[in-house]
Amino acid sequence: MKNRYALFLGFTEKTARFFTGKAVVLIFILLVLPAASLLAQNKTDPATEKQLKKDAANDFDNNDFANAYSLYSQLLSLYPHDPNYNYRFGACILNNSGDKKKAIKYINYALKQPTVDNLAYYYLGRVLHLNYQFTEAQSAYEKYAQIANPGELKKYPVARLIEMCNNGQTLLATSQELDVLRKTPLNFANFYRAYNMHGNGGSLISEPDEFKSKIDKEKKVANLMYVTPDKSKAFFSSYGGDESKGKDIYVINKTPDGTWGVPQDLGTVINTVYDEDYPVYDAPRHTLYFSSKGHNSMGGYDIFGSVYNDSTQTWSEPYNLDFPIILPMTISCWFPILPDKPPILHQAAQALWVK
Numbered sequence: 001m002k003n004r005y006a007l008f009l010g011f012t013e014k015t016a017r018f019f020t021g022k023a024v025v026l027i028f029i030l031l032v033l034p035a036a037s038l039l040a041q042n043k044t045d046p047a048t049e050k051q052l053k054k055d056a057a058n059d060f061d062n063n064d065f066a067n068a069y070s071l072y073s074q075l076l077s078l079y080p081h082d083p084n085y086n087y088r089f090g091a092c093i094l095n096n097s098g099d100k101k102k103a104i105k106y107i108n109y110a111l112k113q114p115t116v117d118n119l120a121y122y123y124l125g126r127v128l129h130l131n132y133q134f135t136e137a138q139s140a141y142e143k144y145a146q147i148a149n150p151g152e153l154k155k156y157p158v159a160r161l162i163e164m165c166n167n168g169q170t171l172l173a174t175s176q177e178l179d180v181l182r183k184t185p186l187n188f189a190n191f192y193r194a195y196n197m198h199g200n201g202g203s204l205i206s207e208p209d210e211f212k213s214k215i216d217k218e219k220k221v222a223n224l225m226y227v228t229p230d231k232s233k234a235f236f237s238s239y240g241g242d243e244s245k246g247k248d249i250y251v252i253n254k255t256p257d258g259t260w261g262v263p264q265d266l267g268t269v270i271n272t273v274y275d276e277d278y279p280v281y282d283a284p285r286h287t288l289y290f291s292s293k294g295h296n297s298m299g300g301y302d303i304f305g306s307v308y309n310d311s312t313q314t315w316s317e318p319y320n321l322d323f324p325i326i327l328p329m330t331i332s333c334w335f336p337i338l339p340d341k342p343p344i345l346h347q348a349a350q351a352l353w354v355k
Helices: 002-044 046-061 065-078 083-096 102-111 119-130 134-147 150-155 159-172 214-219
Strands: 180-185 203-206 224-227 233-238 248-253 276-282 287-292 302-309 350-354
Touching: 046 065, 046 083, 065 083, 083 102, 083 119, 102 119, 119 134, 119 159, 134 159, 224 276, 233 276, 248 276
Parallel strands: none
Antiparallel strands: 180 350, 203 224, 224 233, 233 248, 276 287, 287 302
């Protein structure tokens, strides 16, 4: 009886060991191998990878950098040393991220390899330009101009960008420091309400639809309008009837019967073939302040001033207000100059009151 019991226990232990080992193997097969198989399939599936590359290239070529960012991030995880994926990912960072300096390492890495696209030099110039490294940006633009084919230069012209870098170097040489006494974050949705216009007496308002041109409405532009203290005239920007010359600044006067007249283009002294936007008129000083991508801009929107002569009814040659901008009629509001976006529209803009 004892032997039979011992024999039974021995059989039970062997059986338990057998099934325990098999259970471990079975769990490994069921859990680990399918995951590894799926990972391998996702990494090597030619159809999936081909579509990923196609979608990334299409988004990039269409300037949809937000979608292209995630797609090139996936491609870089598969091919971290590919030069074109690196520079394109850097370009996506440049167009999406607040910290644009992060793009430099990806583009520089790409340029160390001989098979990179010519466009990498263009985007290196852009990221250096937007970080105020004008000398280095100009060198990158000039390199791109030397090696790019006519089609690339037509789509990504750099002559104006090189000119802007020269302007930036000149303006940097005369920049001045400010003592900040107070700073107030602005709400992006109604930031313009935070600007103190008491010294000027005018007002900033959202442009009513009746002042917008057909092109403005089609493009769904959200313009601001400056109305003078006596409510007799208003300044605003518009595409007018021809969008090929960008946005221009217009003035509209109130007629004796209290209705608004016909908008008048301020002319070629103020308006260039590039965009002009966000006008504010300082009536006591007869000075118009506005943003422009033309004139001697250092890149993107800079802020300019122009004085109106009542006797000749002409505007003076616009002058660049340099870094940072002090506007006396707004109790010295400072608009940070960020070349890729309008200064007073940038989400990170702050009103700074100084001495």
